[in-house]
Amino acid sequence: MRRAGLAVASLVLSAATLARRALHGAGLLPTKTLPAPVLSVGNLAAGGAGKTPLVEHVVRELRALGARPAVLARGYGPRIPPSGLNDEGLVLAENLPGLVQAQDPDRAAAGRRVLASGTADAFVLDDGFQHFRLARDLDLVALDAGDPFGGGLRREGRGGLRRAGAVVLTRVSRAPPGSLPGTRGEVARLRPGVPLALTDHEPSALVGLDGRSESPEALRGRKVFACAGIADPGSFVHTLESLGAAVVGRRWFPDHGMTDMRAVALAMEDALRLGAETFVVTQKDAVKLDGAGLRTPLPVAALRIRIRFLEGEEALREALRAALERGRRRAAGSP
Numbered sequence: 285m286r287r288a289g290l291a292v293a294s295l296v297l298s299a300a301t302l303a304r305r306a307l308h309g310a311g312l313l314p315t316k317t318l319p320a321p322v323l324s325v326g327n328l329a330a331g332g333a334g335k336t337p338l339v340e341h342v343v344r345e346l347r348a349l350g351a352r353p354a355v356l357a358r359g360y361g362p363r364i365p366p367s368g369l370n371d372e373g374l375v376l377a378e379n380l381p382g383l384v385q386a387q388d389p390d391r392a393a394a395g396r397r398v399l400a401s402g403t404a405d406a407f408v409l410d411d412g413f414q415h416f417r418l419a420r421d422l423d424l425v426a427l428d429a430g431d432p433f434g435g436g437l438r439r440e441g442r443g444g445l446r447r448a449g450a451v452v453l454t455r456v457s458r459a460p461p462g463s464l465p466g467t468r469g470e471v472a473r474l475r476p477g478v479p480l481a482l483t484d485h486e487p488s489a490l491v492g493l494d495g496r497s498e499s500p501e502a503l504r505g506r507k508v509f510a511c512a513g514i515a516d517p518g519s520f521v522h523t524l525e526s527l528g529a530a531v532v533g534r535r536w537f538p539d540h541g542m543t544d545m546r547a548v549a550l551a552m553e554d555a556l557r558l559g560a561e562t563f564v565v566t567q568k569d570a571v572k573l574d575g576a577g578l579r580t581p582l583p584v585a586a587l588r589i590r591i592r593f594l595e596g597e598e599a600l601r602e603a604l605r606a607a608l609e610r611g612r613r614r615a616a617g618s619p
Contacts, residue, residue: 294438297330301414301440308416315419316392320399321351321406321611322420323604326413328444330437331515331539333426334454334485336372336568337591339410340379342424345604346406352384354404356394356418357411359387361540364572371540372410374571379588392418406608413447414439421614422449422607424600428516429482430458432467436515445474450603452481456594458522479603481596487523488590491567492583493574500587504528508564509555511548513537513572520566523587532558542569545578556581 307313325342327333339355346353361370369377373385384403386394391409395418398404409415413423425448427433432453433442445451451471456464464482471480487500508529512520517536524531535551542548542565555563563584565573570586593600 294436298438298440301444304414305416313417315416317419317614318392318395318399318407319615320395320404321608321615322395322409322418323407323422323424323607323611324409324412324415324420325424325426326409326411326415327426327428328413328433328438328440328442329428330439332436332519333428334516334519334591335411335426336375337485337589338424338426338452338454338483339408340376341591342408342604343376343380343383345601346408346608349605349608351406351608352404353406353408354384354386354395354398355408355410356391356398357385357387357409358389358391358415360411362543363387371568371571375567378567378571390417391415406611413444421611422603423447424450424452424603426452426454427467427471428458429453429456429464429467430460430519433470442470442474445471445478448475448478449607450479450481450600451475452483452596452600454483454485454591455519456482456484457526458519479596479599481600482594484592484594485519485523485589486592487527487587489588490564490585491570491588492585493570493580498585500527503562503564503587506530507532507559507561509551509558509560509562510534510564511536511542511551511555511569512566513540513542513569514566515539520587523589524564529564532560537569540568542572545576548573548578552581 308315325339343353359370386398388394395407490498490500506529510521510531563582565586567586567588
């Protein structure tokens with residue numbers, strides 16, 4: 285029943301995407317431009333492709349190329365005081381000191397405000413593949429290698445890849461055995477010659493709410509309770525188990541939805557009852573727990589993740605460099 289419901293919802297979302305794209309393409313809905321390079325990171329599904337670590341990587345690459353990028357996002361989920369950012373924005377702020385961010389449904393207006401402030405000269409459009417109201421110089425599409433074109437809530441079908449300027453397969457270690465050649469072939473069929481990179485998510489640190497940091501390898505043999513409010517919690521358990529942790533229990537919240545501290549406290553009671561030594565959350569969830577005044581009867585730690593390239597890193601870097609140059613020429617009025 286749930287699969288059928290997702291299929292129907294996906295058809296509705298895909299139809300809406302096609303309609304909006306057609307209206308923008310015909311000029312019946314406006315597409316605005318910014319006088320600066322704009323690079324989008326998005327996906328075909330509604331969350332779950334591991335996009336935030338990829339946004340972080342793109343910002344680092346643009347900085348290395350001499351740009352001062354800001355991130356423009358709609359900002360799904362509750363805003364967290366005092367920053368006014370959502371959980372994904374706070375993760376980026378923690379990992380990228382000094383990053384300028386603007387979360388506003390009108391991303392063109394937000395971009396103009398940032399440019400007027402003089403704090404950035406390029407933009408990364410977070411979750412922007414279906415955002416046709418703002419023109420960009422590159423569309424980078426993330427596909428979860430475990431299920432690149434299949435289940436879940438789909439914003440549009442695989443044909444959307446024909447608009448991609450680069451494709452990144454994420455979480456390659458979760459791809460079904462023997463599936464990668466078929467995925468490569470389908471990407472090449474839909475978008476011949478598109479730069480394609482293969483990546484995995486790699487744990488980078490285990491950071492307690494008190495700020496104490498450990499190596500992720502410290503989880504080996506440790507009894508943990510997994511708690512997360514993300515689109516694909518299965519990937520979280522997969523990562524914990526790959527580190528050798530013994531996952532004795534789990535509690536899931538909706539994406540961006542770990543906001544009910546009473547429910548989190550009940551999950552901690554379950555963790556104690558099951559003999560867990562550590563209550564492990566994602567970094568996206570930890571930023572909501574930090575400062576919430578929650579009593580923590582056992583240690584709480586966030587598993588931080590970074591992206592690791594298996595193939596195609598240089599091709600992606602070249603695509604980013606070329607898009608940055610195109611955007612700069614466009615902004616300067618040069619051909």
